[in-house]
Amino acid sequence: MKAIISxxxxxxxxxxxxxxxxxxxxxxxxxxxxxxxxxxxxxEGFKYRAIDPFYSFECAEWAEKSANESKNPYYLAKAFNLxxxxxxxxxxxxxxxxxxxxxxxxxxxxxxxxxxxxxNINLANIYSELNxxxxxxxxxxxxxxxxxxxxxxxxxTNCLMNMGVLFATAASLQxxxxxxxxxxxxxxxxxxxxxxxxxxxxxAEILNNTAVLNLIQQENEDAVAxxxxxxxxxxxxxxxxxxxxxxxxxxxxxxxxxxxxxxNDCLTKADSLIRYFNLTESxxxxxxxxxxV
Numbered sequence: 001m002k003a004i005i006s007x008x009x010x011x012x013x014x015x016x017x018x019x020x021x022x023x024x025x026x027x028x029x030x031x032x033x034x035x036x037x038x039x040x041x042x043x044e045g046f047k048y049r050a051i052d053p054f055y056s057f058e059c060a061e062w063a064e065k066s067a068n069e070s071k072n073p074y075y076l077a078k079a080f081n082l083x084x085x086x087x088x089x090x091x092x093x094x095x096x097x098x099x100x101x102x103x104x105x106x107x108x109x110x111x112x113x114x115x116x117x118x119x120n121i122n123l124a125n126i127y128s129e130l131n132x133x134x135x136x137x138x139x140x141x142x143x144x145x146x147x148x149x150x151x152x153x154x155x156x157t158n159c160l161m162n163m164g165v166l167f168a169t170a171a172s173l174q175x176x177x178x179x180x181x182x183x184x185x186x187x188x189x190x191x192x193x194x195x196x197x198x199x200x201x202x203x204a205e206i207l208n209n210t211a212v213l214n215l216i217q218q219e220n221e222d223a224v225a226x227x228x229x230x231x232x233x234x235x236x237x238x239x240x241x242x243x244x245x246x247x248x249x250x251x252x253x254x255x256x257x258x259x260x261x262x263x264n265d266c267l268t269k270a271d272s273l274i275r276y277f278n279l280t281e282s283x284x285x286x287x288x289x290x291x292x293v
Contacts, residue, residue: 021058028062034070038063038079045082049089057086077106077115084122093126100126113150117143124162133170133179137163153197160190161206168213183213204233204242211249215256223253244273244282251289263293 024044028037045059060082067079084099100122107115120143127136140163147156164186170179187210194202207230214223227250234243247270254263267290274282 020055021062024059025062028066034066035072035075037066038070038072038075041066042078042082045086049082049085053086053089057083060086073106073110074112074115077103077110077112077119080106081115081119081122088122088126093130096126097123113146117146117152117155120146121159121162124166128162128166128169131170131173133166136166140166153193154199154202157190157193157197157199157202160186160193161202161209164190164206164213165209168209168216171213172216180213180217184210187213200233201237201239201242204230204237204239204246207233208246208249211246211253215249215252218256220253220256224250224257227253240273241277241279244270244277244279245285247273248282248285248289251293255289255292260293263289267293 024040028040031037031040041059041063045056045063048056048059060079063079063082067076070076080099080103084096084103087093087096087099100119104116104119104123107119120139124136124139124143127133127139140159144156144159144163147153147159164183167179167183167186170176171183187206191203191206191210194206207226211223211226211230214220214226227246230246231243231250234240234246247266251263251266251270254260254266267286270282270286273279274286
C-alpha cells in the first residue's frame with residue numbers, strides 16, 4: 001500500500017510540475033519580446049534550482065530557446081549561465097563548464113563586467129570540485145581583479161576567501177606546505193578586507209575557515225582561538241545558525257588536544273543548534289566527530 005501511495009504522490013508531483021510549466025509558457029506568450037521571456041524563465045529556473053532541479057532545467061531549456069530567438073548576447077549569456085548552474089548542481093561538470101564558458105564568451109564580448117565576475121566564479125567553483133586548483137585560482141583572480149577595478153569590495157573579499165578555501169582543500173589532500181601558505185595568505189588578506197568594511201559576518205566566516213586550516217596543519221590551539229573569535233562575532237550579529245559549524249570545529253580541536261570535556265560541551269551546543277535549525281549537513285559532521293569522542 002505504501003508503494004502505491006508513494007507512486008500516486010509522485011504522479012501528482014509530476015502533474016503539478018507540468019501545470020506550472022504550462023502556466024509559465026502561457027504567460028510567456030503574452031510577452032512582447034523574447035528577452036522578457038528569457039527573464040521570466042530564468043527567474044523561475046533560478047528560484048527552483050535547489051528545490052526542483054528537473055523543473056528548473058525545463059525552465060532553463062525555455063530560457064535558452066527564447067534567448068536564441070532573441071539573438072541578444074546579454075540574454076544568451078544569462079540562459080547559458082542558468083544551464084551551467086543546473087548542470088553543476090547535478091554533478092555534470094563537463095556540461096557545466098561548457099555552458100559557463102559560453103556565457104563568459106558572450107559577457108566578455110559585450111564587456112558585461114558583473115557577468116564576467118559571475119562566470120569566472122562559477123568556473124572556479126567547478127574547477128575546485130575537480131581539484132584543478134591552479135586553474136580555479138586563475139578564474140577567481142580574474143573575478144577578483146574586476147571587483148577591485150569596480151570597487152566591489154564585498155565580492156573581492158569573497159574571492160580572496162574562496163581562494164583560501166581552495167588551497168586549504170589542496171593542503172588537506174596533498175599535504176603540501178606551499179598550498180598551506182597560500183591558503184593562509186588568502187585568508188589573512190580576506191580578513192583584513194572584511195575588517196576594513198566592518199563586515200562582522202564575513203570576518204567570522206573567514207576565522208572559521210582559518211580554524212579548519214589550523215586543524216589540517218594540526219595547529220589545534222590556534223584552531224580553538226580562531227573558533228572562539230568567530231563565535232564572538234556571530235554573537236554580535238545574532239547569527240546562531242552559523243555557530244553550529246564553529247562548535248563542530250572547536251569540538252574537533254579540543255578532541256585533538258585531549259580536552260574531552262570541552263569537546264563534548266561543544267558537541268552538545270552544536271547538536272542543539274543543528275536540531276533547532278534543521279542543519280542536515282552539519283548533523284552528518286556531528287556524527288563523524290561524536291564517533292571519535
